[in-house]
Amino acid sequence: MKKILFCLLIGTSFISQSCINDNEDPIAVPPSDGSRVDPDVGGATQPNQVWFDLGTDTEILTKRTDWDLALYSGNEFKVVLNSSIIMAAGKIPNATNIDLVTEASVATLKTQVQVADFNPSNVAYIDDVKGNFPSGYTAIEDIKANESDNAIYLVNMGKEIYSGTVPTGSVATGGDSRGWMKVQISRTATGYKVKYAELNSATHKELSVNKNTAYNYNFVSLKNNKEVFIQPEKKKWDICFTVFTNTITGAGSYIYADFVTINNVGGAAAYEIIVPSTSSGVEAYTNFKTSDIDQSKFIHDDQRVIGANWRNPVGTNGLEVYGDRFYVIKDPEGFYFKLRFTRLTNTAGERGKPQFEYKPL
C-alpha cells in the first residue's frame, strides 16, 4: 500500500511538469490620430437616438420613445413614423369620422399592421427605409389640401424600451407594446393638424404645429400630447445612432439594433469603402486623403449607407466589428470626413456601447 502511495506521488510530480510558457513577445501597434467618439446609445436596450455633428464634435441625445410622428417642414406635407420604436400605420378603409372608429372595426386590420412578422406585404405599413424624403413612400399618404381627402389611419404605436435585464452581449430592441391609435392628419395654413385618439375613444384630441424650416421635421408625441424637439437643426447633425426598422427582401420588415443613419434629408451624403481581404482596412483608412475622395460614389438618397453594414452581431464567432471597411461622409455644409467603427460593445461586453474614429479631410 505504501509503495502505491509513493509511486502515485512520484507520478503526480512528473505529470505536472509540462506547465511551460511560451516566450511572450509584445508587438507595438501604431497609434491613430483621429477623434474617438463613444456615442451614448445607452447600453443593451439602446434607449437613445444619438444625433452627432462631425464638424463640431457634438452629440444630442433623445429617447427613442420621445416622439411618434415626424412632420416634414419643407414644401411638401409628409408624415414619417418613428421607425426606432417599430411603428407602423395602415389606412382604415371607408372611415370618415375618427370618432366612429372602434377596436372592433379595425380588428382585421390590426393583424396586418405588424412589423417583423415575416410577412413580405407588411412593408406597405412602414415608410420607405431609404428615408429619401420628401419623395419616398410613406405609410401615411401625403397630406392633401382638402381636409376630407385625408384618410384615418390605424397606427401601431410600436414598442416601449425594454425594461428587463439583457444578457451580456445580447440586445433588446423593444419591450412592451405601446398600443394602438387612430390618427387623421390634415393641413393648416402654416403646418399640420393631427387628430388622434385611443381606438375605443368616442372623442379625439388635436395638435396643431407650424412648420419650422430650420429643421427637417417638426416632431409630435401623441402619448404626451405635444410638439417636441428631437433632431438638431438640419445642418447641425450628420449621423444618427438608432434602432431601425429595415426590410429584408422577401421577409418584410426586420428590426436592427446598432443602426447608423445619415442626415440625407438635410443634405449629407456618404459612401462605403471595403478593402480586399489581402490588405488592411485600418491602413487604407489611415492613408485616405482628400484627393482620394470619389464624388461619383456618394449616395444621397439612402440614409442606410452605414446602416448595419459596419458590424455583424450574429456571426459564428460572436459580435464582430468589420475591420475591412470605413466610410467617407460629406456633411450638409459640404465638409468631408472619413470615419471607421472600432467597437460594438464596451470592454465588459455590453452591447449598445459603440465607438468610432473620424477625421476631417
Added chain:
Amino acid sequence: MKKKVLSIVSLSAIFWINAQEKDSLNQKKIEEVVITGQYMQQSIDKSIYKVEVIDAQQIKNMAVTNVAEVLNQNLNILIEPSRGSGNSNASIMGLSGEYTKILIDNIPVVSDEGMGNLVDLTKINVNNIERIEVVKGSMGVEYGNNAVAGVINIITKKNYGKKFTAIASLQEETVGKDYDWFKKGNGRHLQSLNLGYRINDNWSVTADINHNDFQGYKGILNGYKYFSENNDGKRGYEWQPKDMLTTNGTIRYGKGHTSFFYKLNFLTEKINYYNPLVVEEYLGAGNRTYTSEDIDYNTQRWIHQFNIQTKLGRINYNGDFSYQTQERKSQDYLYDVPNRKEISREQEITFYKSDVLYSRGMFSNFLNSEKINFQLGYELDRTKGFADATTFESNNNGRSIERSIFNYANFLSAEWNVVDWFSFRPGVRLALSDRFDSQYNYSTTFRFKTSEKSDIRAVFGTANRFPTYDELYTFVVDNNHDIRGNESLKPEIGYSGSIFWDYATTLSNDWKFNFSASGMYLDVKNRIEDVVINNSPLQITFLNVDNYKSLLFGGGINVRKGDLSLNAGVSVMGISQSLNSGNISSPDDYNFYTEANLAANYTLPYTKTLFALYYKYTGEQRKYTLKTNAQDPQDPGQYILGEIGDFNMLNFTLSQPFFKNHFEVSLGIKNIFDVTSIRNTVQAGNSHNGPQDQQNLFYGRSYFARLNYTF
C-alpha cells in the same frame, strides 16, 4: 446448478486474469468475456448479443490517446468533434451522440446534459481500460433511454495478474506538423502511471493517473498571439488546446460467490477557447491595442461506483450504486493580444452541471434450472441538471435551465435454453419518469447453434431517446424571432432488428479463421426536429415529426496464425429519413454508402518487434438536407441531396520491447493520409448563419513516440 454458477464465476475470474495476460506479448488463445447485455459476465461465444470487443492490447497497439480515437477504427462509428465545446461525440450508424449510451463498467457515465448520452469520449482515457464492448442496436430493456443506436461499454482494469504491477508511460505526439518538446502551443504530451497491488488472495487495489496535454491545432488559423487590424477572424485554433488529468482508484474483493469493487474516478480538464475575433481598444492619446474575449472552460468530474455480485440464497444478485457529478465552468477573460497579457478576468460561472444518483440491481436464477432463467431488475436515477443561458443559441434570452428528473424502471427477461442448439430470451422494461409518460421497451433474442463452428443470432430491441436541453428549453424570442423549445415533447422511439452469423474454424496447420455476416434494420419514430409552425409571424418550435430508417449489411473476417493476426470488415449502410421543415417534407428513399476496415498485427518471432497497421475507409454518403434561400426567407426551400465526402484513415505503429519486456519503445504515424476536414453539405445552420460545408474531423498526420516501462 450451484456448481454451474460457481464454475461460471470462477471461470470468468480466470478469463479476467487471462485477459490481463494478453497484455504481455505472448498471444495465447484466450476466450474473451463480455458483460454487455449479459446476466453475468460470460464467454463472448455464449453471449446472446453480438458484442464487438476491442481489447487492451489493440488499444495499446493503436497508441491512441482517448476512447474517441479507438472507436474511430470501428465500422459505422464516427467520432465528431465540436469546435465550440471541445467535446467529441460518437455517431453510430449515422445517428448522433444522443442516440448512443456510453457506459463505464456497465453503468452510464455522467455528461454535460445528464447521464449516458452525449458523453464526451475524449474525456475517457484509455490507460486503465481492459476492453471496450460495442453492441449495435436498440437495447432499451437492458440499458434504458438513449440506447437507441447502440451501447458502448468501457470496462476498466480492476486487478492485475502479479503481486505488484507498475506501468509508466510517456508519449509525445505531433499535432499536424506542430511539435515542440518545450514551447507552449505545440504538440500533444501524455504521461501515465498505472499501479496494481494484490494484498492477498481476496483483496486487490489499483490506481492510475494520466495526463493528456493537447496544445491545440491551428489549421487555417494562426494561434492565440495573432491579430489583424482587419479583424479577419484568423486568430485562435481549429482544435482548442485542452489539458486533461484523470485519476482512478479501485479496491476489489473477491471470495467464493461474492465479489465487489469500489471505484473512484476523478477528471479535471481545461479547455482554452481563443476567440478568432479581436476588438480595437482605444487607450487615449492615439494609442490603441487589440483585445480578444477568450474563455477558459474548466470541467471536473467525479464518479463513485460500488458494484457487488453475490448470491442471496440461490438467487444471483448484481448491484450497482453510483454517485456522479460533472461540472463545466466557464470563465471569460480579456486578453491584450499585442501586449501578450491578460487585462481582466470575469468570475467563473457554471456552464453545465449534472449531479446523478444511480442504482441498478439485477436478480437472476430464481428457478435454479438449466433450462430456464429469469432476470428481474430495477434501474433508477435522480439527475439534477443545470445549463447556463449561454449554452443555447443567442443566449436563450438570458434563461438558464435548472431541472431535476427522476427515472425508475423495472425490467424482466427470461432466458430459455429450449434445446442444446436453440435458446431465446424475451425481455420487457417499464420505465417511469416524473417528466415523461411511462415507456415500455421490448426485446427478444434468439441464438441458434447451427454447428460446433457456427452460430446464428437474431435480435430485436426497442429503446427511447429523451429530448435534449435544446429541444426542451430553447427560448429565442425577440422582435424578429420566435424559436422555442417544447417541454411537452415525447421521447423518440427506436426499433431495431438484426441477424448475425458467425463461423469459426481452425485449419490443421494452425490457421484460425472467423467469419461473420450481419444484417440490421433500425427504425426511429417520432424524431424531434425544429419545425416552422407559423410562417407569419415566423414561429419555430421542436416537434416529434420525423422518421429515420437504416439498413446495415456487414461482413468480417479474422485470421490468426501464431504471431500474425488480420481483421477485415466491410459494411454497406442505407439511410432513409423523412424530414419535415413545417412547410415541406423530404423524400424518404434509401441512400447507401460503404465502409471498410483492416487491422493487421505481426510480431517478429526473434526480436519481438510488433508491426501494427490500422486502416479504415469511409465512403461518400448522401443525405437529404433542407436548403433554404438566404435571399428570400419566405421561400420554404427544398430538400436536396447533400454529400459527405469519403476519406481514408491509416495508422501505423512499430513497437520494440527491451530488457525482458520491462521497457518498450513505440514509434508510429497516425492519419498517414493527412485528413483534416471533409466536405459535408448536410450540416445544419442556425437562424442567422447558413451551414458550413466543411466538417473538421481530424487534425492531419501526426507522428508519435512512446516509452513504456513495466515493473
